[in-house]
Amino acid sequence: SQTIHQWPATLVQPVGSPLSLECTVEGTSNPNLYWYRQAAGRGLQLLFYSVGIGQISSEVPQNLSASRPQDRQFILSSKKLLLSDSGFYLCAWSVYPTGELFFGEGSRLTVL
Amino acid sequence: GQQLNQSPQSMFIQEGEDVSMNCTSSSIFNTWLWYKQEPGEGPVLLIALYKAGELTSNGRLTAQFGITRKDSFLNISASIPSDVGIYFCAGQNSGNTPLVFGKGTRLSVIA
Numbered sequence: 001s002q003t004i005h006q007w008p009a010t011l012v013q014p015v016g017s018p019l020s021l022e023c024t025v026e027g028t029s030n031p032n033l034y035w036y037r038q039a040a041g042r043g044l045q046l047l048f049y050s051v052g053i054g055q056i057s058s059e060v061p062q063n064l065s066a067s068r069p070q071d072r073q074f075i076l077s078s079k080k081l082l083l084s085d086s087g088f089y090l091c092a093w094s095v096y097p098t099g100e101l102f103f104g105e106g107s108r109l110t111v112l
Numbered sequence: 113g114q115q116l117n118q119s120p121q122s123m124f125i126q127e128g129e130d131v132s133m134n135c136t137s138s139s140i141f142n143t144w145l146w147y148k149q150e151p152g153e154g155p156v157l158l159i160a161l162y163k164a165g166e167l168t169s170n171g172r173l174t175a176q177f178g179i180t181r182k183d184s185f186l187n188i189s190a191s192i193p194s195d196v197g198i199y200f201c202a203g204q205n206s207g208n209t210p211l212v213f214g215k216g217t218r219l220s221v222i223a
Contacts, residue, residue, distance in 0.1 A: 032208065034210065041218075042215075043200070043213060043214070043215040043216050044155070044200065044213045046210050049210050051208055059210070090154050090155075092154070096208050097206075097208075098143075098160070099143040099145065099160070099202075099204035099211060100145065100157055100160050101145070101157070101202070101211055102157065103154030103155050103156070104154050105153060105154055106152070106153060106154045108152075
């Protein structure tokens with residue numbers, strides 16, 4: 001069966017520090033991969049998605065970036081965090097042609 | 113971009129009551145999905161709908177894909193405390209385009 005795992009689960013970082021969140025999917029090939037952010041009590045904001053290795057689509061201009069170095073690995077990064085980057089980050093995967101999206105456990109980032 | 117209007121924004125109900133929430137769109141979707149998110153966790157897929165008019169159940173949950181392809185509803189019958197959470201609707205046009213999410217309905221169940 002397919003599983004998705006993201007880490008770290010919780011992160012507290014100072015303003016201006018770098019960020020790296022990782023996500024891996026097991027049990028499927030060539031998944032579509034996604035990064036979402038959720039502010040406290042709010043909806044899901046799509047940040048990046050990827051339909052293949054090295055293919056990244058950005059939905060919202062910001063100081064975050066994403067990379068897909070391997071088929072089932074998706075990384076969210078920042079060189080310098082802002083206070084506004086705080087939130088709950090969710091990785092997700094789907095397989096064409098179904099639209100069903102499966103989410104990871106989430107990573108809670110607090111920028112101080 | 114496309115937007116989904118999800119209502120109500122929040123609900124407070126007594127245990128045992130039935131719940132209904134819906135999503136509407138100004139444009140057509142080919143797929144509708146409903147998710148539930150509990151505090152501190154990722155959303156979990158509840159029901160997926162692929163055909164206009166389709167009515168699908170998952171235990172006490174029932175969802176329908178509107179005949180116009182522009183709306184969907186989710187009903188929960190005989191609510192229980194563990195139904196508490198945020199419910200999201202989502203729509204998709206085609207298999208490789210990202211889902212469009214509603215802003216969620218926060219459900220609170222009073223025992």
